[in-house]
Amino acid sequence: MEFDNTCLHCQHYFDVNNLKTERRRKLMKHSDVDLIETIANCYQLEENLLRKYVEENEDTYVCDACFKSLKTIYNSQKKCKQLTDTLKEKVSNNFKNLTIKLEYVRGNNSVKRNRDCLTPSKTGCTPKGKKFSPPRGSTPQRQQKETAVLTPLPRTQTQSHSQNQSLVLKSRFLNFNQRALVTYIPELKDFRDLVTFHIEHQYSKASEKKSDIVPLGILEKDENITEQMIEVVQHLQQYVPKTNDGKFITILLGGDALSVERGEAASRARMDAITEEDRLEGFTWKSEDWHGHVISLQETFNLLYKGTSSGEKGTLFQLRNLFDRRGVKSQVCVNVKSLIMIH
Numbered sequence: 001m002e003f004d005n006t007c008l009h010c011q012h013y014f015d016v017n018n019l020k021t022e023r024r025r026k027l028m029k030h031s032d033v034d035l036i037e038t039i040a041n042c043y044q045l046e047e048n049l050l051r052k053y054v055e056e057n058e059d060t061y062v063c064d065a066c067f068k069s070l071k072t073i074y075n076s077q078k079k080c081k082q083l084t085d086t087l088k089e090k091v092s093n094n095f096k097n098l099t100i101k102l103e104y105v106r107g108n109n110s111v112k113r114n115r116d117c118l119t120p121s122k123t124g125c126t127p128k129g130k131k132f133s134p135p136r137g138s139t140p141q142r143q144q145k146e147t148a149v150l151t152p153l154p155r156t157q158t159q160s161h162s163q164n165q166s167l168v169l170k171s172r173f174l175n176f177n178q179r180a181l182v183t184y185i186p187e188l189k190d191f192r193d194l195v196t197f198h199i200e201h202q203y204s205k206a207s208e209k210k211s212d213i214v215p216l217g218i219l220e221k222d223e224n225i226t227e228q229m230i231e232v233v234q235h236l237q238q239y240v241p242k243t244n245d246g247k248f249i250t251i252l253l254g255g256d257a258l259s260v261e262r263g264e265a266a267s268r269a270r271m272d273a274i275t276e277e278d279r280l281e282g283f284t285w286k287s288e289d290w291h292g293h294v295i296s297l298q299e300t301f302n303l304l305y306k307g308t309s310s311g312e313k314g315t316l317f318q319l320r321n322l323f324d325r326r327g328v329k330s331q332v333c334v335n336v337k338s339l340i341m342i343h
Helices: 016-022 035-043 047-056 064-089 093-107 140-150 157-184 186-194 204-208 226-239 257-269 289-304 316-322 336-342
Strands: 251-255 283-287
Touching: 035 047, 035 064, 157 186, 226 257, 251 257, 257 283, 283 289
Parallel strands: 251 283
Antiparallel strands: none
């Protein structure tokens, strides 16, 4: 095989009269890349035989394009080997045990042949034909086990209750969709009488009655001071109903998040007292709906309201610019109404 004035790898023909522009590369003269090893790895050749051939034929060259490709491949393989070695150095003992276990399982997955299929009967007569074991599942015991496994389990009361809850939830979502359709689509407003706007529940009649609102006055106390907050709770305990034996009937006591936190702190400060009054019992602290909604909005804006997202359609900041809601700020408490409208 002759490669005179030709690239060893491709069909490029070297112009001997203009070798400066050819930039041909000799295979044995490069310290930063082993061209022979790279070619042998790419084409699965014997590296020693290829190296011996190149040594015997000193005038063996590759063109500049092949040299660049082979150098890139060599550097990539070298980098891959370095990363692999680095990865193997960090391996844990648990992973080593897992690999050993997988190798053991793979070695035991070979199906053993039935001895009756290969060993003839030793009676001195003509051997009988091969006895094949019956396929899996054909024996009565196996069939009985599979039948027991495939038999569906009876429905329990919990499953029925869960299915009923799913049906109730589905019907309520359908009702919510109907309300939205007849409210926001002008062509469907004539069907408002056919839509249920109040879902009946066990407290429907009680909620129809008018509430009696009684102002309890103003206490000049500072919630940030634990002693004064305790006095506030003690003052409110006179409105907590009691049972016949004098025990408190727990009621809800609401406020903003800070008031709830101060009230719970005051209760914890008295939790080792003897009587219910001294332990400040009788209340279940809760954030009111408006304050809870503001807190939820603030968390949403902290996560999704970014000035850098003005160019992304559908983001809160892009919608703010689209609808010209200049009053919308990152702090919810500045203008809650504008934030609720855009949200």
